[in-house]
Structures are given as C-alpha cells and as structure tokens.
Amino acid sequence: MVAVSSSRSPLVVRGVIRAPGDKSISHRSLIFAAMASGPTRIRDILVSADVQATAGALRAMGAEIPPLSDDFSVNGRGVASLHSPALALDCGNSGTTTRLIAGLVAGLAGCVARFEGDASLSRRPMRRIAAPLTHMGARIDFEGPEGHDGLPMRVHGMPLSAVTVVNTHASAQVKGAVMLAGLASGAGVTVQEPERSRDHSERMLKARGVQLSVSDDGVVLLPAQTLKAVDVVVPSDPSSAAFFAALAAFADEGELRLENVCLNPTRTGAFDVLRRMGVRIDVEDQRTIGGEAIGTLVVFPASLQATSIGGAEIPRCIDELPMIACVAARAVGETRITDAGELRVKESDRIRAVVDNLRLLGVDAEELPDGMRIIGSQASLAGQVVTHGDHRLAMAFGILGAVPGNRIAIDDPGCVSVSYPTFWRDLSQAIGSATESAVVEPVIASGAPPLVIAIDGPAASGKSSTAQWVAQLLNVHHVDSGAFYRAITLLALGTGVAPEQWTPDAVMAHAHRVTWRLTERSVLPLVDGIVQDEAMRDAPVTRQVSRVAQMGAVRHWVNDQVRAAGAATDIVVDGRDIGTAVFPTAALKVFLIADPWERARRRLIQRLGHRPNDAEIAEETEALVARDALDAAQSAPARDAITIDTTSVTQEEQVERIVALAKATRDRLRGR
Numbered sequence: 001m002v003a004v005s006s007s008r009s010p011l012v013v014r015g016v017i018r019a020p021g022d023k024s025i026s027h028r029s030l031i032f033a034a035m036a037s038g039p040t041r042i043r044d045i046l047v048s049a050d051v052q053a054t055a056g057a058l059r060a061m062g063a064e065i066p067p068l069s070d071d072f073s074v075n076g077r078g079v080a081s082l083h084s085p086a087l088a089l090d091c092g093n094s095g096t097t098t099r100l101i102a103g104l105v106a107g108l109a110g111c112v113a114r115f116e117g118d119a120s121l122s123r124r125p126m127r128r129i130a131a132p133l134t135h136m137g138a139r140i141d142f143e144g145p146e147g148h149d150g151l152p153m154r155v156h157g158m159p160l161s162a163v164t165v166v167n168t169h170a171s172a173q174v175k176g177a178v179m180l181a182g183l184a185s186g187a188g189v190t191v192q193e194p195e196r197s198r199d200h201s202e203r204m205l206k207a208r209g210v211q212l213s214v215s216d217d218g219v220v221l222l223p224a225q226t227l228k229a230v231d232v233v234v235p236s237d238p239s240s241a242a243f244f245a246a247l248a249a250f251a252d253e254g255e256l257r258l259e260n261v262c263l264n265p266t267r268t269g270a271f272d273v274l275r276r277m278g279v280r281i282d283v284e285d286q287r288t289i290g291g292e293a294i295g296t297l298v299v300f301p302a303s304l305q306a307t308s309i310g311g312a313e314i315p316r317c318i319d320e321l322p323m324i325a326c327v328a329a330r331a332v333g334e335t336r337i338t339d340a341g342e343l344r345v346k347e348s349d350r351i352r353a354v355v356d357n358l359r360l361l362g363v364d365a366e367e368l369p370d371g372m373r374i375i376g377s378q379a380s381l382a383g384q385v386v387t388h389g390d391h392r393l394a395m396a397f398g399i400l401g402a403v404p405g406n407r408i409a410i411d412d413p414g415c416v417s418v419s420y421p422t423f424w425r426d427l428s429q430a431i432g433s434a435t436e437s438a439v440v441e442p443v444i445a446s447g448a449p450p451l452v453i454a455i456d457g458p459a460a461s462g463k464s465s466t467a468q469w470v471a472q473l474l475n476v477h478h479v480d481s482g483a484f485y486r487a488i489t490l491l492a493l494g495t496g497v498a499p500e501q502w503t504p505d506a507v508m509a510h511a512h513r514v515t516w517r518l519t520e521r522s523v524l525p526l527v528d529g530i531v532q533d534e535a536m537r538d539a540p541v542t543r544q545v546s547r548v549a550q551m552g553a554v555r556h557w558v559n560d561q562v563r564a565a566g567a568a569t570d571i572v573v574d575g576r577d578i579g580t581a582v583f584p585t586a587a588l589k590v591f592l593i594a595d596p597w598e599r600a601r602r603r604l605i606q607r608l609g610h611r612p613n614d615a616e617i618a619e620e621t622e623a624l625v626a627r628d629a630l631d632a633a634q635s636a637p638a639r640d641a642i643t644i645d646t647t648s649v650t651q652e653e654q655v656e657r658i659v660a661l662a663k664a665t666r667d668r669l670r671g672r
C-alpha cells in the first residue's frame with residue numbers, strides 16, 4: 001500500500017521529468033528488429049513488465065534478444081528464422097504483446113503458439129484479432145471456457161491471403177496484428193478504421209523500407225516485403241508523461257518540464273484536453289527523431305474547467321482517460337467522457353473502476369454506457385483506491401493524492417511496473433524537491449527518493465536476519481529477494497513435473513502468479529494473491545530453490561520485482577548480487593563476510609537448536625566452502641561495498657554498525 005497525501009499548504013512542483021520509453025514503440029522496436037535481417041541497436045527502450053513479455057515471446061520463437069537495457073542490439077535473422085515456441089507464451093498483463101505477436105504467428109505458416117496471460121489479460125477480448133486473422137486463413141482456437149474469446153488461445157500460422165479489414169473501432173493493436181500477419185506471410189493487406197489509431201507501426205515500417213500507403217481509405221500494405229534493420233532511440237511515453245502534466249496542473253506554484261516526450265499527433269489528445277481545461281502547456285525544443293516528433297513540454301498550474309471529450313479525440317487519449325477523470329474531479333463544472341466504451345476492456349473495466357474509486361473518495365461521478373460524467377469540487381478527497389492491478393489507475397489516483405488536503409491510499413502500487421516502474425520515485429521527486437507539503441508515504445517521508453540499502457554476502461553470512469533487523473530499526477521495508485525464488489519454486493512444485501525436468505521457460509510460466517504487497521514492515525510476495533509463507537519455507541521448496549535461482553530468466557524476473565519495490569519505498573534488501581547486478585546504484589552496500597567455520601557453527605546452531613560439536617562443524621564447513629565455490633560468480637562484493645567481517649562480532653554489533661552507516665547515508669542524501 002502506498003498512501004499519497006498532502007497537507008493544506010501550497011503544492012509547489014519543480015524540476016524535470018524524463019518519463020521512460022514509449023511502450024508502443026518499445027514493443028514494436030523489438031518485434032521489427034527480430035523480423036529484420038541484420039543488427040538493430042535499440043536505445044532507451046522501456047524496461048517494464050509488458051515489454052519484457054514481448055521480449056520473452058520473441059526469444060521463445062528463436063529471436064536473439066539480450067536482456068533489455070538502455071542500449072543493446074538485436075541481431076535479426078529475418079522472419080523465416082522465427083519458429084513455434086516450445087512452451088506457451090506468457091504475455092503477463094500485456095494486450096499489445098498478445099495481439100501483435102498473435103498477428104506475427106498467424107502469418108508464419110506451420111508456426112503454432114499458445115498464448116497465456118494473467119487474470120486481467122485473460123478477460124480481454126481477442127475476437128477482434130481472431131476474426132480478421134481467421135479471415136486471412138489462419139486458425140485460432142480459444143481454449144478457455146465455452147464462449148470465452150480470450151486467453152488461453154492457440155494460434156496456428158498458415159499461408160495467408162490478401163484482405164481488406166474494416167474495423168468497427170480504431171485499434172492500433174488490431175491494425176498492427178493484421179499488418180504483421182501480412183508481412184510475415186507476404187500477403188498484401190488493407191486496414192480501414194473509423195478514426196485514426198496510433199500510427200507507430202506505419203511510421204516504423206516505412207522507415208524500414210516497407211511499402212505502405214496511408215490515406216483516408218486506410219493503411220495499404222503491399223505484398224511480399226522484407227524489413228531493413230534500422231536503429232531505434234525510443235522517446236518518452238506521452239501516456240506516462242501525461243501524469244506529470246496533471247500534477248503540474250494541480251499545483252499551486254512552480255512548473256514541470258517533461259523532457260523528450262513523443263509528440264506524435266495520434267498520441268497527444270490528453271494534452272489538448274488539458275489545454276481545453278485551462279492548463280498552459282508550452283512546447284520547446286521540438287525535433288524529429290526516427291520519424292517521430294519529440295519535444296519538451298512545460299506545464300504550469302491551472303485553474304481547471306470541466307470539458308467534454310468524445311468522438312475522434314478518444315483514440316488520441318484512450319490510455320490517459322483515467323488521469324483526465326481525476327483531473328476532472330478538481331475542475332469547475334461537469335466533465336463528460338463519451339464514445340469511450342473501449343475503456344471497459346482495458347487492463348480493468350476503467351469506466352467502472354474509475355467511477356467507483358472517485359465515488360469512494362467523495363467525488364460526484366456516474367458511469368455512462370460508453371464513458372462517465374464527473375462533477376468537480378475542491379473538497380478534500382480521502383480513501384483507499386482499489387486498482388484491480390491496473391497500472392494507469394494506480395498512477396492517476398497517485399497524482400490526485402498529491403493535491404493539498406487529499407489523502408489517497410493505493411492498494412497495489414507495484415502494478416506500475418507494467419509501464420512506469422520508477423513512477424513513485426519520480427512523483428516523490430516532483431513534489432518533494434521544492435516542498436514538504438505533499439508527501440508520498442511510505443515512499444518518502446521527507447521529499448527524497450527512496451533509499452536502498454543492499455546487503456550481500458556468501459551463504460550463511462546472516463544476510464537475511466541482519467537485513468530484517470536493520471530494516472526494523474530504521475523503520476523501513478525489508479525485501480527478502482530469496483522469498484521470490486521460493487514463491488516461484490513453490491508454484492513449479494505444484495505442477496508435479498519432476499524438478500530435474502524443469503526448464504527456465506516452464507518455471508517462468510508461473511511468474512505472473514507471484515505479486516507483492518507492502519505490509520507494514522516488509523515487501524511480501526503473494527502466490528495467487530495469498531500469503532504462502534509457511535509452504536514457501538517448507539523442505540521441498542528449500543531443496544529445489546537453488547535449482548530455480550540458477551536460472552537466468554528467473555533471476556531477471558526476481559531482480560525486476562525487487563527493483564520495483566525499491567522504486568516504491570525505502571528498503572533494506574538482501575541477496576546474492578544485490579549490490580552488483582540488482583541495485584548497482586544503491587545508496588549503501590554492505591558485504592558481510594565471516595570465516596567458514598564460524599558461518600558453519602552459526603548455521604548449525606540455528607538448524608539444530610543446540611551447540612554443535614567440532615566434527616559436525618567441520619562437516620558443515622566443507623559443505624559451505626563447496627557452496628562458496630559454486631556461488632563465486634554471484635558472490636563478489638560491489639567495488640563500493642563496505643565489507644564487514646562478522647567472525648568475531650555479535651549480530652547485535654553488526655546490526656548497530658549497519659544502522660549507523662545507513663543513518664549517515666540517509667542524512668547525507670537528504671541534506672541534513
């Protein structure tokens with residue numbers, strides 16, 4: 001739970017926000033790189049759960065995609081190199097992954113893939129892509145309950161024929177799926193839509209030498225085309241930057257500069273709506289990179305007026321409507337959103353969820369079949385928002401919480417990892433840099449970014465118990481990264497497949513069932529939404545957890561979870577490679593070492609509950625030294641870690657030292 005609250009004193013915002021990479025462009029940059037022949041260098045991609053799902057799906061189909069980072073290259077080997085994945089594709093929460101990759105698979109004759117996703121994604125309609133792809137000649141089977149046109153779904157690629165698809169509503173995902181099917185199979189396609197949906201596919205494909213025309217008659221893609229590899233620099237996502245435009249509009253003083261924002265006209269509807277509501281938004285430093293307009297938006301506090309939003313404007317601000325609804329809650333008059341029935345089939349039913357949450361906070365709001373009406377007021381708003389795991393709801397209400405006088409708790413702050421993993425940090429910076437009147441708790445109590453204290457060390461060095469104790473004394477959250485490995489091991493055991501046969505893909509297929517919550521003192525992993533602490537600590541899990549922890553894909557995933565927690569709140573985190581790979585910029589890194597004999601003795605006392613004899617210690621020492629050798633690659637201290645030799649100090653003394661170091665670090669960072 002994150003509570004965003006603010007006192008009644010003025011909200012002052014200042015500074016520069018560089019929102020992470022555009023989600024739509026990030027997905028497409030990976031897909032097009034994998035389909036092209038030759039190397040594509042990709043910079044500033046959005047490293048988030050949704051984009052990881054696309055990377056994972058492409059890897060499973062044979063594409064060589066390295067771990068995602070700020071700057072990496074994909075060595076494309078052409079569409080023909082892509083093949084059926086051995087296991088189901090786990091699309092997590094990502095509709096774009098599902099629909100675009102389904103289009104690609106449909107056009108690869110002989111390729112078969114099963115698509116799975118989390119509960120939210122499994123509810124989302126897939127008939128909209130299945131209908132045109134089937135019309136082209138592909139086969140799509142829905143494998144869920146009778147009549148359900150969602151995941152799980154199996155797509156059978158076939159030789160496809162040319163089609164004209166007339167969409168009843170604008171959707172870039174449907175348009176993209178059909179174009180990808182056409183490209184993969186060599187069939188020509190025409191896609192018509194009632195309004196223009198976002199056009200990143202068209203722009204990126206043209207840049208890659210694909211012949212297509214875009215006119216009022218739709219998008220026409222010629223048959224039999226190949227893609228050139230073209231480097232990408234991903235601009236910041238306007239849908240993410242828009243939250244901070246809203247924050248600036250809510251403020252009493254100051255301004256926010258939103259840097260590097262993609263200003264593609266099919267994406268900037270939310271800024272037009274905000275302008276109509278009275279917000280001044282200046283555009284500076286406008287330029288074109290990779291066929292996309294990019295610029296800096298400078299947004300100022302405003303006295304907000306209600307407005308109406310509908311028609312062709314909706315696709316241009318579809319993802320920002322929850323945020324606009326929250327802005328409307330503070331505007332004078334009644335705001336009406338219509339023609340937005342699509343909101344009901346996003347990550348949650350965003351009409352119902354937004355209206356329910358607004359009402360719960362005390363706002364006068366009402367559902368319409370295809371939108372909502374909201375009557376704004378200046379009353380203080382308070383309550384606990386239920387996000388249904390929907391990232392855009394968490395962020396929209398997080399921003400509303402920063403309005404002076406409001407106090408809004410968000411039940412599932414971690415869900416922002418889908419599109420904006422550092423959102424809470426950026427919010428705390430934007431409101432904390434110039435004022436202490438608005439605070440994001442427990443993200444920060446003082447206007448500074450979350451503090452990360454990383455504790456590392458070899459097996460049985462006491463990392464976990466020390467970290468827990470340090471977190472308690474500092475009054476911050478403890479993250480036991482090992483608990484995430486245990487959670488996914490528990491799920492793998494539940495399949496009944498013999499552990500010797502577990503593959504990284506099979507284990508990772510369960511990752512979406514593990515989520516986390518902030519409890520008062522810890523970041524707690526949940527399995528299918530339930531605390532499973534006892535089962536996770538049981539012997540069967542203990543026996544298999546190191547097998548799972550050696551899998552690169554699993555380590556990646558755990559690291560992402562832990563980083564998302566560290567972006568949300570102050571943490572003390574322990575585990576292997578925490579200070580090196582997971583939090584290389586942690587404010588304080590501690591590396592605990594102890595003589596193997598002493599570690600063996602401590603471990604045996606804990607295990608046996610009595611003092612071990614020398615023979616027992618000797619045997620355990622040998623086992624530990626062997627384990628150290630196995631772990632050597634992961635157990636090196638970071639260069640800037642403070643090593644504490646605990647051989648001859650008590651745990652109490654060692655905790656005291658770390659707490660003193662942490663307090664000094666915190667004071668230095670927060671300028672006290």
Ligand code: S3P
Nearest residue numbers: 024096170171172173174318319
């Ligand atoms: C997206 C298209 C939009 C948008 C989604 C991303 C894309 O969905 O809401 O977040 O990258 O193609 P629709 O295609 O369903 O309109």
